[in-house]
Amino acid sequence: MKYVMLIYQGTALEGQAALPEEEQKQVYADYQGINQTPGVTPGVPMGLPENATTVRVQGGKTLTTDGPFVGMKEAVGGWFVLEADNLDAAIEVAARHPAARYGGAIEIRPSEVYWKK
Amino acid sequence: MEEVASLEQVFREEWGRVLATLIGFLGDFDVAEEAAQEAFAIAADRWPRDGIPSNPRAWLMTTARNHATDRIRRDRALATKFGLLVAGDRAEVPMNTTTFPDERLELIFTCCHPALALEAQVALTLRALGGLTTEEIARAFLVPERTMAQRLVRAKRKIKAAGIPFRVPPVHLLGERLDAVLAVVYLICNEGYGGRDELAAEAIWLGRALAELLPDDPEVHGLLAMMLLHDSRREARFGDGELVLLDDQDRSRWNTEQIADGRAELDRALALGGRGPYVLQAAIASLHAEMPCDWAQIAALYGELARLTGSPVVELNRAIAIAETDGPEAGLRLVAQLGLHDFRYLHSTRAELLRRLGRTDEARDAYRRARQLTDDGAERRFLERRLTELAAAPRSG
Numbered sequence: 001m002k003y004v005m006l007i008y009q010g011t012a013l014e015g016q017a018a019l020p021e022e023e024q025k026q027v028y029a030d031y032q033g034i035n036q037t038p039g040v041t042p043g044v045p046m047g048l049p050e051n052a053t054t055v056r057v058q059g060g061k062t063l064t065t066d067g068p069f070v071g072m073k074e075a076v077g078g079w080f081v082l083e084a085d086n087l088d089a090a091i092e093v094a095a096r097h098p099a100a101r102y103g104g105a106i107e108i109r110p111s112e113v114y115w116k117k
Numbered sequence: 118m119e120e121v122a123s124l125e126q127v128f129r130e131e132w133g134r135v136l137a138t139l140i141g142f143l144g145d146f147d148v149a150e151e152a153a154q155e156a157f158a159i160a161a162d163r164w165p166r167d168g169i170p171s172n173p174r175a176w177l178m179t180t181a182r183n184h185a186t187d188r189i190r191r192d193r194a195l196a197t198k199f200g201l202l203v204a205g206d207r208a209e210v211p212m213n214t215t216t217f218p219d220e221r222l223e224l225i226f227t228c229c230h231p232a233l234a235l236e237a238q239v240a241l242t243l244r245a246l247g248g249l250t251t252e253e254i255a256r257a258f259l260v261p262e263r264t265m266a267q268r269l270v271r272a273k274r275k276i277k278a279a280g281i282p283f284r285v286p287p288v289h290l291l292g293e294r295l296d297a298v299l300a301v302v303y304l305i306c307n308e309g310y311g312g313r314d315e316l317a318a319e320a321i322w323l324g325r326a327l328a329e330l331l332p333d334d335p336e337v338h339g340l341l342a343m344m345l346l347h348d349s350r351r352e353a354r355f356g357d358g359e360l361v362l363l364d365d366q367d368r369s370r371w372n373t374e375q376i377a378d379g380r381a382e383l384d385r386a387l388a389l390g391g392r393g394p395y396v397l398q399a400a401i402a403s404l405h406a407e408m409p410c411d412w413a414q415i416a417a418l419y420g421e422l423a424r425l426t427g428s429p430v431v432e433l434n435r436a437i438a439i440a441e442t443d444g445p446e447a448g449l450r451l452v453a454q455l456g457l458h459d460f461r462y463l464h465s466t467r468a469e470l471l472r473r474l475g476r477t478d479e480a481r482d483a484y485r486r487a488r489q490l491t492d493d494g495a496e497r498r499f500l501e502r503r504l505t506e507l508a509a510a511p512r513s514g
Contacts, residue, residue, distance in 0.1 A: 001280035003280075084280075085280075085282070086280045086281065086282035087230075087232055087279050087280045087281050087282065088281075088282055088286065088290065090280070091232075108279070110278050110279045110280060112278065
């Protein structure tokens with residue numbers, strides 16, 4: 001099974017910034033551990049949602065607004081792809097992600113093929 | 118007539134096993150369910166005429182397997198479209214028809230997977246393991262059949278799309294996943310406690326199946342014991358459709374056989390070293406079935422249960438036991454510390470203790486608050502009877 005793993009930081013980034021150095025090191029190590037997990041393809045790192053631009057087209061006009069499509073706190077913060085046997089294996093990887101334990105969350109989205117070439 | 122009854126019994130006993138084996142074999146919930154349904158329909162048609170085969174399970178399994186294989190062969194395109202190619206290939210392998218693996222445990226862990234909403238877990242478990250129809254489940258949970266059908270379809274779709282595994286969880290996950298399974302069975306039982314007998318019977322049936330599949334787990338036996346003990350008083354809990362409290366129950370209407378069954382399960386759980394929440398609740402239910410009740414022991418067990426669960430509802434029950442040993446005032450003091458302001462049983466408990474103390478006005482207010490929070494017919498009528506009795510009592514100062 002292929003899963004797209006969406007990272008929501010929530011309050012995790014602020015939480016992590018306030019951590020003692022030892023724990024911050026652990027956070028970095030955990031990020032690295034996730035990226036080195038067999039089956040993981042890291043996503044392109046995402047910048048902050050506050051620098052996002054949202055585009056809509058209404059009546060042929062392009063409307064551009066500042067910020068993410070959803071609220072700043074609800075915006076997706078990153079992603080990676082995981083190839084795993086089943087949902088339980090994906091849940092175990094998600095549970096190791098620092099965002100999941102510092103006030104954010106990981107959303108596991110099964111990938112789906114909607115059309116064939 | 119006898120023939121019909123035993124047919125139903127065979128269906129009841131075999132549905133979960135046949136479906137579980139088919140899912141394990143085909144790797145697809147929907148195709149397996151359809152095939153099982155087809156096999157059971159053919160059986161319902163033929164068995165009354167030709168008699169029940171000597172090995173009904175093998176007959177059902179083989180018929181369902183053949184049906185599924187035919188369908189996949191006939192409809193390769195469909196199979197590819199729904200990602201069933203693997204299952205189709207697997208279906209070419211002959212299934213051993215003499216020793217079928219019992220995969221009901223795999224099935225129940227799939228149905229109670231935490232990635233499914235609790236209500237979907239409950240519905241799926243009743244459908245897949247209990248063999249209840251969508252209509253029966255809908256009726257039991259008082260939702261329209263269409264809503265229940267959608268809930269089941271959505272759940273099965275998610276199992277497939279999200280890759281929820283069909284397996285008994287590995288050891289490091291088993292504890293929490295088993296808790297989820299037990300919680301689903303407990304919930305079904307609780308729904309049945311309000312008077313919907315079919316759900317209580319279903320929960321006990323599931324509990325027995327679990328105890329058979331996991332004979333060494335004390336909590337499994339504890340849950341079964343608790344359900345049997347609670348259910349043994351079913352007949353006595355209602356008199357002419359009205360709620361009857363434990364003290365006023367006609368004990369000759371208790372099901373003594375079921376009490377004995379429940380106590381045997383409790384003994385088994387204790388022998389296995391069980392001291393978990395279900396074992397404790399079973400022990401309490403067992404004490405409740407004794408005459409006279411050992412309230413001090415019950416209070417102690419509720420204390421232990423409260424430490425394990427941190428539940429204020431358990432504390433409320435402890436307060437009721439304390440009121441029996443140390444008097445209503447001691448019970449009231451405990452109740453006053455609980456935050457459960459919207460919980461109807463908090464108010465009905467307060468009302469009862471105040472009534473015993475002769476504090477009629479306060480009791481009346483508490484009964485009214487409880488009545489406000491109660492919509493169930495028999496419970497509400499009980500509260501109304503109490504209010505009428507209080508109206509006849511002298512006013513307190």
